[in-house]
Amino acid sequence: MPTFGLIDGNSFYCSAEQAFAPGLRSRPLVVLSNNDGCAIARTVEAKALGIRMGEPWHLFRRRPESKDVEWRSSNYALYGDMSRRVYDVLIERVPQVEPYSIDEMFLDLEGIPDLDRFCRDLRRDVRQIAKIPTCVGIGPTKTIAKLANRIAKKDPALGSVCDLRDPDIRAHHYARLGIAEVWGIGGQAGAKLTAAGIATIADFVRADPRVVRDMLTVTGARVQTELRGASCLPLSLMPPPRKGIAVSRSFGHMIDDPLQLREAICTFAARAAEKLRAEGLEAGQVAVFAHTNPHNGDPWYSAQRQARIEPTADTGLLIGEAVRLMRAVWRPGFRYFKAGVMLQDLEPARRQAVLFATFDREKSAAAMKAMDTVNARFGRGTLRIASTAATPGWGTRRQNLSPRYTTQAGEMLIAHSF
């Protein structure tokens, strides 16, 4: 019988910050989203102060208890590197590991004797070597392992490991847990099920599969099958090929000047092109969108335009197309709040010349390689296209950014703490 594990970092972004800053340990600490907008990770101490996930930080800061709370701007370079360290520890000890998100990895635990002991040792090693505290859930399907992980996190008596392989233990938890606890059942599906009298996981598992399919389509039906103990989501060791690359931002202030929007779009397109080349891909479609602020009472306007192009990873060509699309998106008289560039129809970059190519592929590839090499060596933005912004006026706020401890030599201050 297949046996899955799900290991995830506790308050992962916070733990990553704490790994290098002992002064932050055992403190209420939050990590904020881009633009220092809202809380996206909280330590248990911060949760105890009532800080919710997604809490708008500008509101919480006005409250007196905020004085005791430490906060950091998000530092994705650091978190990505910490994630890799966790993976390195796991892959040495577990036959197969599937990174699911930056802080979660599914494990193939089939056939391992004394699984409880094994998982506790695994946690200890990840903690010691990668400096990240974790919880582990175990089950015969991914969905059950995910649920077990959630139980492990909530019940301190379990010591951070929860095993739901035993059907009787499962039934006990299914009867007491609400349907909203399940991976894949969100707010809408949860409300629909509750309205139909399906409140607990036990109710859901008992329900007629045809009724579930009608209510929640195939995705909901799959969740039910998995909760019944039949695995239909295999471990995938190769990440599926990417469908798209998106770069978008909300602006530090509203934009009503087409030249500013143009500069933002150019900057997004350039960054998307960098990501594209870093993965050895070319894009056959470009899309641009912009919209007004849904929060401030401004009139709502949102538009997206897309176009096919001859597949390329050339920054200049992608910027050119993005600007053309931006002109179609732009309507005067609105104050734009957020915009973005998306690259789609991705395919592996081709080496050889293309018949009827509309641009010199070799020349383009050489120029891009030169630009990427310089930027890798001297920092992003050292070489850039003139239409992009070096320090944009519309830029993101990151007022409390930790040093890039692990990835930037000049900022590697306390590597000895490892």
Added chain:
DNA sequence: TCTGGGGTCCTAGGACCC
């Protein structure tokens, strides 16, 4: 003053084509 970003999958209507 101030509310993230990056993904996947699904649905649906209209335009257009044969």
Added chain:
DNA sequence: TCTGGGGTCCTAGGACCC
């Protein structure tokens, strides 16, 4: 009198996930 149906593309939006 009876007035198709299947396909793709585009655009928009919903739902869910981390």
